[in-house]
Each structure stands twice: as structure tokens, then as C-alpha cells.
Amino acid sequence: MASSTSHSNSRFPTRAAALLLTAVVVWGLSIVYTLYGNPEVRNWVMGGKIKIQWAEKMTREHGSKILVYGGSSCSFSIDGERMLDRFGLPTINFGRGADMGPTVLTESVLDYIRPGDTLIVAIEPGLLTQSFDVPALGVQFSYAMHHPEWVRHPHFGEPRVSWFQALAALRPGGFHTFMVAGRFASGRPLFRYQASDYHASGWEQTEVRVKVTGPADYGTHLSDNARALLRGLSAWCAERHVRIAYSLPWCYTPPDQVKSFQERNIAILLQVNEFIPVLRDAHLGVDTNLEDFADTQFHLVGPAAALRTDEFAGQIKSWELWTATELRQRETRFVSAVNLPQ
Amino acid sequence: MNFAEARFWGLLLVGLMVIVLLRPLLRHIPALKDGVFDKLALFSLGLFLLLCVSRVTFVIFLVVAVGSYVGLKWVLQHEEGRRRRYLFALIPLQLLPLAYYKYANFGLNEVLGLDLPTLRNLIIPVGISFYSFQKVAFVVDTLVFKQPLPRFLDYLNFAGFFPQIVAGPIERRKDLLPQMEQFRFRWSAENLNEGASWIALGLFLKLALADNLAGFFDGASVSNAYLIWLNNLIFGLRIYYDFAGYSLVALGLGRCLGVRLTLNFRSPYCSTSMTEFWRRWHITLSQWFRDYLYIPLGGGRVRWWAFNLAVVFVVSGFWHGAGWNFILWGSIHGVALIVNRLYSAKWTLPAFPAWVLTMLVSFCAWLGFYETRTPVLLLKMKSLFTPGAYNLAQWHEFAARYLSSSGYVLCCFLMLTGVILFFEWLSVARHDSPYYYLRQPAAVAALILLTVLLAPEKSNGFIYFAF
Numbered sequence: 001m002a003s004s005t006s007h008s009n010s011r012f013p014t015r016a017a018a019l020l021l022t023a024v025v026v027w028g029l030s031i032v033y034t035l036y037g038n039p040e041v042r043n044w045v046m047g048g049k050i051k052i053q054w055a056e057k058m059t060r061e062h063g064s065k066i067l068v069y070g071g072s073s074c075s076f077s078i079d080g081e082r083m084l085d086r087f088g089l090p091t092i093n094f095g096r097g098a099d100m101g102p103t104v105l106t107e108s109v110l111d112y113i114r115p116g117d118t119l120i121v122a123i124e125p126g127l128l129t130q131s132f133d134v135p136a137l138g139v140q141f142s143y144a145m146h147h148p149e150w151v152r153h154p155h156f157g158e159p160r161v162s163w164f165q166a167l168a169a170l171r172p173g174g175f176h177t178f179m180v181a182g183r184f185a186s187g188r189p190l191f192r193y194q195a196s197d198y199h200a201s202g203w204e205q206t207e208v209r210v211k212v213t214g215p216a217d218y219g220t221h222l223s224d225n226a227r228a229l230l231r232g233l234s235a236w237c238a239e240r241h242v243r244i245a246y247s248l249p250w251c252y253t254p255p256d257q258v259k260s261f262q263e264r265n266i267a268i269l270l271q272v273n274e275f276i277p278v279l280r281d282a283h284l285g286v287d288t289n290l291e292d293f294a295d296t297q298f299h300l301v302g303p304a305a306a307l308r309t310d311e312f313a314g315q316i317k318s319w320e321l322w323t324a325t326e327l328r329q330r331e332t333r334f335v336s337a338v339n340l341p342q
Numbered sequence: 343m344n345f346a347e348a349r350f351w352g353l354l355l356v357g358l359m360v361i362v363l364l365r366p367l368l369r370h371i372p373a374l375k376d377g378v379f380d381k382l383a384l385f386s387l388g389l390f391l392l393l394c395v396s397r398v399t400f401v402i403f404l405v406v407a408v409g410s411y412v413g414l415k416w417v418l419q420h421e422e423g424r425r426r427r428y429l430f431a432l433i434p435l436q437l438l439p440l441a442y443y444k445y446a447n448f449g450l451n452e453v454l455g456l457d458l459p460t461l462r463n464l465i466i467p468v469g470i471s472f473y474s475f476q477k478v479a480f481v482v483d484t485l486v487f488k489q490p491l492p493r494f495l496d497y498l499n500f501a502g503f504f505p506q507i508v509a510g511p512i513e514r515r516k517d518l519l520p521q522m523e524q525f526r527f528r529w530s531a532e533n534l535n536e537g538a539s540w541i542a543l544g545l546f547l548k549l550a551l552a553d554n555l556a557g558f559f560d561g562a563s564v565s566n567a568y569l570i571w572l573n574n575l576i577f578g579l580r581i582y583y584d585f586a587g588y589s590l591v592a593l594g595l596g597r598c599l600g601v602r603l604t605l606n607f608r609s610p611y612c613s614t615s616m617t618e619f620w621r622r623w624h625i626t627l628s629q630w631f632r633d634y635l636y637i638p639l640g641g642g643r644v645r646w647w648a649f650n651l652a653v654v655f656v657v658s659g660f661w662h663g664a665g666w667n668f669i670l671w672g673s674i675h676g677v678a679l680i681v682n683r684l685y686s687a688k689w690t691l692p693a694f695p696a697w698v699l700t701m702l703v704s705f706c707a708w709l710g711f712y713e714t715r716t717p718v719l720l721l722k723m724k725s726l727f728t729p730g731a732y733n734l735a736q737w738h739e740f741a742a743r744y745l746s747s748s749g750y751v752l753c754c755f756l757m758l759t760g761v762i763l764f765f766e767w768l769s770v771a772r773h774d775s776p777y778y779y780l781r782q783p784a785a786v787a788a789l790i791l792l793t794v795l796l797a798p799e800k801s802n803g804f805i806y807f808a809f
Binding site for chain 2: 011012013014015016019020022023026027030135164168169171172173175177178179181182
């Protein structure tokens with residue numbers, strides 16, 4: 001814009017000002033929509049509140065508890081009520097959308113951890129092998145939960161989101177706008193998942209069924225961000241007398257790809273094990289039964305989630321952990337494909 | 343100077359505020375009277391913004407700009423008859439940094455196979471191709487048209503006018519220098535209104551269209567002709583809206599400051615011949631090649647005009663990047679223009695088939711622009727012309743990939759692009775004024791709405807920054 005001079009008293013640039021005002025107003029409205037109207041954000045916020053209520057209940061009634069967190073693979077896998085009823089383990093499933101990014105997934109759990117608790121990191125390996133970024137959904141969720149500090153000042157190093165980056169993220173974006181418009185026009189639900197998908201413990205299930213392919217494609221080296229996160233989280237837990245471990249999610253894997261997928265997972269677990277112990281799950285992230293999955297290669301249906309919950313409870317109770325030596329031995333002698341019973 | 347980044351606008355605002363604060367205090371100082379403060383402030387603002395891009399860019403720009411001026415001054419000290427000889431020495435010197443940063447690796451390592459590791463990781467200073475060409479044109483115009491050497495400060499503002507320094511338009515002495523000589527910071531509602539419309543349109547093209555289309559580009563397939571065509575389409579639209587978007591923001595910024603820059607794009611995808619395409623695409627570069635290469639070679643009125651045309655387009659391809667793919671891209675356009683000229687006098691196609699044919703050629707040629715791996719490029723090009731690459735299995739693969747939510751969103755963006763192209767066409771057809779309808783107040787307000795709604799969270803860099 002041209003700078004003003006004291007001599008010229010030309011008329012006001014009405015059109016330019018109106019355009020600027022339009023941009024400010026539209027941006028403001030898009031922030032309001034994102035925080036209060038965006039069906040995806042609303043769904044995660046609703047789920048978030050359910051999980052917090054369960055966490056408060058568990059703390060109140062049982063004292064020490066187990067918190068398991070990660071992306072949606074976690075949300076669909078561990079049934080907190082089953083853990084409590086069958087095994088007497090007060091468990092909160094803090095699984096959320098993987099699209100929020102590891103920083104937000106982690107930060108959003110820390111407030112609910114108390115000394116004596118057990119924290120299980122169940123973040124999908126794909127998130128740990130990429131450089132961290134705080135995606136728009138993570139920013140939107142943080143602000144909608146009234147916790148901007150999750151993205152503005154996270155506990156474990158980078159990345160931090162500047163106020164302008166946050167402002168830029170609080171808009172719907174092209175993909176969301178067109179998807180919502182299409183769903184609205186065709187009379188379909190505006191978001192795939194519903195409030196009724198959440199159980200009291202925060203465990204999530206869906207009626208949606210989509211043809212699933214697998215396994216997930218990710219690298220075998222932890223990113224520097226992931227290392228920093230695991231290192232920081234481990235120290236943070238040690239300071240607060242919180243027990244911590246990593247649990248690998250189950251992923252649909254066609255039988256002919258079991259070996260290579262497990263090989264990749266072992267490589268990742270060996271690196272995770274440098275920072276935090278790894279729960280001893282003999283599946284090594286593999287489930288070859290296609291019927292165990294709802295709408296993605298990570299979203300378990302009820303019976304499979306029950307099995308995963310039972311095995312998880314067993315691992316927690318006996319605190320069974322992989323040792324680095326065992327994992328290295330497995331690297332050379334792969335387990336065969338595991339078909340889970342129905 | 344990435345107009346798509348908030349940082350640029352923040353820095354610009356800070357720079358302008360400093361100027362506004364200092365102006366009443368300093369412009370009455372005798373040495374800064376008569377607009378000297380304004381010119382100095384404009385140049386300082388440009389340097390500051392350039393320094394914020396990168397130090398290397400800043401230094402190289404100063405070397406080329408000051409070197410060109412000093413060299414020209416030295417040449418002008420000689421008698422007229424000898425100036426032309428010195429000119430031929432000065433131009434290579436002006437192009438030396440460009441040659442080193444952009445072409446040394448390709449020429450010495452890839453062509454001559456010298457394997458010099460230091461050249462492999464050279465980062466091309468942003469805008470070097472643009473400002474180097476502008477300085478060459480300045481030197482030639484000054485000598486050929488016997489123009490006086492401008493005052494150093496005016497020249498620096500001509501050479502470093504910040505909206506156009508890193509990606510053009512490549513301005514000529516006669517167009518920009520007089521404006522710089524008269525430059526003052528003036529508050530003009532008319533300029534601000536007009537400039538704001540251009541800026542809003544440019545940002546829409548860049549942020550809402552180019553950046554979103556970029557997310558759908560996937561050049562992995564080598565044998566599926568449908569996928570290759572789709573990627574050519576996506577890339578062709580993306581690069582147009584990316585570069586045109588940048589150019590329009592530059593135009594708008596210039597207009598806000600009271601400076602009229604050349605319109606670099608005039609809706610090229612509305613062209614009905616390749617000749618017309620090049621009158622509408624990257625206009626200032628086409629004019630540069632016309633005036634400083636094509637005409638000196640003899641132009642279009644000599645028997646070897648086809649050779650001249652071929653040379654121009656091969657060099658144009660090479661200007662865009664040091665690689666065989668760019669040479670192929672330029673060659674395709676050169677051949678198309680030669681064929682166009684040979685047959686346009688004999689056959690005149692109706693407008694619609696002529697438009698389809700023009701688009702087919704230009705979008706096919708984009709393959710040479712984005713596919714930098716020569717063997718893969720040749721395989722892809724072969725697939726485009728192999729009937730077997732259009733079989734049912736390939737179609738199923740194509741459909742499977744795009745019968746998804748991602749494919750649906752891509753369709754939406756392509757439809758939005760179609761609407762914009764329609765208004766571009768309407769503007770050209772009814773008013774012969776590019777982007778006329780898109781610059782109407784209601785349209786600009788709608789574009790702002792769409793930009794805020796649709797722009798991805800993170801902007802991609804401008805493609806032409808790499809040139």
C-alpha cells in the first residue's frame with residue numbers, strides 16, 4: 001500500500017478497504033465455523049469430552065489408572081469398560097484422529113496423568129517415522145478444546161505453531177469445504193463418524209464398512225522429532241513416577257506380506273525401545289483377518305477389539321515387555337502369519 | 343519475496359510504516375529533497391525485502407545490478423563506434439552469475455561429465471534469471487537507442503523494484519525507468535483500489551487454485567496414458583495459476599505504489615493457436631526473446647525464419663532450467679510454432695477445434711517441464727502416443743485411483759478452474775481485457791471468500807522461483 005503523505009487529502013480507497021474488510025469478516029466467520037460448526041472437529045471434541053469424563057471418573061473412583069493414547073487405531077481398539085469389568089484395570093482410551101499429529105495426541109493426554117498412573121503410547125508407527133508437523137486438524141482440535149498451548153507451547157520441543165500459523169489453520173480448507181458441500185447436497189451425514197460411536201470409556205466403534213487394503217506403508221526410521229518426543233516423554237514420566245510403555249497397533253496385513261511388515265515393525269520397535277519399553281505383543285502389529293477391520297486397516301470391529309483389549313490387559317497385568325535381544329532374534333526368525341480367532 | 347507468505351506482508355507493512363514515520367522528518371533535508379527520500383526509501387525497502395529472502399540472493403543481485411551500471415558507464419565513455427564491441431563483452435559478464443549458478447552443473451557435470459561435486463548442490467539465487475535478463479535489456483536499449491545513463495538511484499530502483507525483482511515481469515527501460523525517475527510515495531485511492539483488486543485476484547489464483555491443484559499432482563505413472571494426461575492437465579493449470587497469480591500480485595503491488603508494471607499473462611489458455619499462446623503466456627519473456635534474439639537473428643522475414651524460431655524456443659526452454667527436459671519442452675513449442683506458421687495461411691480451423699488443438703499441444707508439452715528424469719520423460723512421452731497405453735486396464739487403474747473422495751475433490755477444483763477459465767474467456771471475447779470480469783467488485787469479493795475458504799494451510803513455493 002502507498003504510504004500516506006501530509007499534503008494529499010484524496011478520497012478514501014473505499015473498494016480496497018471493503019475488500020480488506022471482506023477478508024477479515026470471512027476469516028472471522030471461518031474461524032467460528034471451524035471451532036463450532038465443523039462436523040469433524042465437533043466429533044473429536046465430543047469424543048474428547050467423553051474421554052475426559054471417564055478419566056475423571058477413573059481417577060476419582062480408582063486412583064491409579066492406565067491411559068492409552070494414539071491415533072484412531074487406538075480409539076477403535078481398547079475398550080476401557082471391558083478392561084475395568086473383566087480385568088479390574090481402570091483404563092482410559094485417549095485415542096483420537098491420527099490427522100491431529102503426534103504433538104497434539106501427546107499433549108492432550110498429559111493433563112490427565114497423575115503419579116502412579118501407567119501411560120501406554122500407541123501412536124501409529126507411520127506418525128513416528130515422519131517429521132512432525134502440526135496439521136490443521138491438530139490446531140483446530142486444540143483451539144476447540146480451549147487448549148491452544150498444546151500447539152503453541154508443547155512440552156517436548158518442536159514444532160511450535162505461531163499465532164499466524166494457528167490463524168491460517170482455523171479455516172476449513174478446500175478438501176473439507178468440497179467434501180462437506182458434497183455430503184450436504186447428497187443428504188449424507190456430514191462426517192463419517194457419529195457421537196453415538198463413542199462408548200462411555202472413549203472406545204469408538206462405527207457402522208461404516210469400507211473395503212480395506214493393507215498393510216500401512218511407512219518407513220523404518222524414527223524421525224528426529226519422534227526421538228525427541230519419546231525421550232522427553234520418558235523423562236517426564238520418570239519425574240512424575242508414571243510407568244510408560246509403547247504398544248504397537250494392529251494393522252490389516254495380507255498373509256503374503258506378514259514377513260516384510262513385521263520386519264519393518266521390529267525395526268521401529270527396536271528404536272522405540274531405546275527410549276521407552278515396548279509391550280510384548282506377539283502379533284508384532286499384524287492381523288491377517290480382513291473381517292476384523294471396519295473402514296480402515298487400523299480400525300478394529302467389536303470382536304477384534306475385544307480380543308485386542310484382552311491381550312492388552314494381559315500384557316499390562318503381567319507387564320510383559322520385549323527386550324532388544326528378543327526383538328533382534330525375531331528379526332532373523334519371523335513369526336508366521338497370525339490369524340486371530342473369531 | 344513470497345507473496346503467498348504472511349511473512350512477506352508483515353515485513354512490507356513494517357517497512358512502509360518506517361518510511362511513513364521517517365518521511366515527514368527527513369524529506370526536507372536538502373540532500374533528500376525533490377523526491378530523493380522517496381526513491382531512497384523505495385530502494386531501501388526493496389533491498390530489505392530481498393535481504394529477508396536470502397543473503398546470497400541479496401549479494402548476487404547487487405553484484406549484477408551495480409556491475410551492469412558500472413560496466414555500461416565505462417562503455418559509454420568510449421566513442422560510439424567502439425561501444426558495440428564492448429557491449430559484446432559486457433553482456434557475458436552480466437550473465438556470468440546466472441551461468442555459474444544455473445548452468446555450470448548441467449554443462450560441466452552432465453554434458454561434459456567432469457564430475458565436479460561443488461557444482462552439484464548450488465542453490466540458484468531467487469530471481470537471477472529475471473533480473474539478469476532485465477539488466478541485459480537495459481544495457482542493450484541504452485546503447486542501441488542511444489539513451490543517456492540514468493541517475494544511479496533511479497537505475498537502482500529500476501533494477502530492484504521489489505514487486506517484480508524475483509519473478510518478473512521483465513521490464514524494459516522505456517516502460518519502468520521513467521516511472522522510477524518520477525517516483526513519489528503518493529496516496530491515491532484509485533491506485534489502491536485497482537491494486538487491491540489485482541492483488542486479491544492474484545492471491546486467489548495462487549492460493550486457492552495453484553496450491554490446491556499441486557496437492558493432486560502425482561507423476562508416478564509411466565505407462566498409463568490417462569494418468570499422464572491428467573497430471574499434465576493438473577500441472578499445466580497449476581503452473582499457470584501459480585505464475586500468473588504471482589505476476590498479478592506484483593502488478594497490484596506496483597499499482598498501489600503508483601507504478602504500472604506490464605501484464606505478464608493475458609489468459610493464455612483462451613488461445614486458439616500456439617502463436618497466440620505465446621502472445622499471452624509470460625509476455626515479457628516472449629518480448630525479450632523476440633527483441634534480443636529473434637530479430638537480431640533475422641526475425642520472421644528471412645528464409646531461415648524457422649531456424650530462428652527453433653533457436654529462440656530451445657534457448658527459451660534452456661532459460662527455464664538447465665536440463666534436457668526443458669530443452670525438449672522448448673523444442674516442442676518451437677516445432678508447434680513453425681507448423682502453426684506454415685499452415686495457418688493455408689488452413690483456418692474453426693475456433694473451437696483450434697482451441698482444442700492448441701490446448702492438446704501445450705498440455706502435452708508440460709510433460710517436458712515437470713518430468714526432469716530424461717529416460718522417464720521419454721517413456722511417458724511414448725505412452726502418450728501409444729494406443730496400447732489407452733486400453734481398458736489402464737482406464738480401470740485410472741478410475742480406481744480417482745473414484746474416491748480425493749477424486750471428487752479434484753473434480754471440484756477442476757470445475758472451479760473451468761469457471762475461472764470461462765470468465766477469462768468471456769473477458770477476452772467481450773472486452774479484449776484479460777480478467778475483466780474477475781476484477782469486478784462483486785467477483786473480487788467472491789474470490790476473497792473462496793481464497794479464505796479453500797486455500798490450503800500451507801502454501802507451496804512459487805514454481806518460477808526456481809528459475
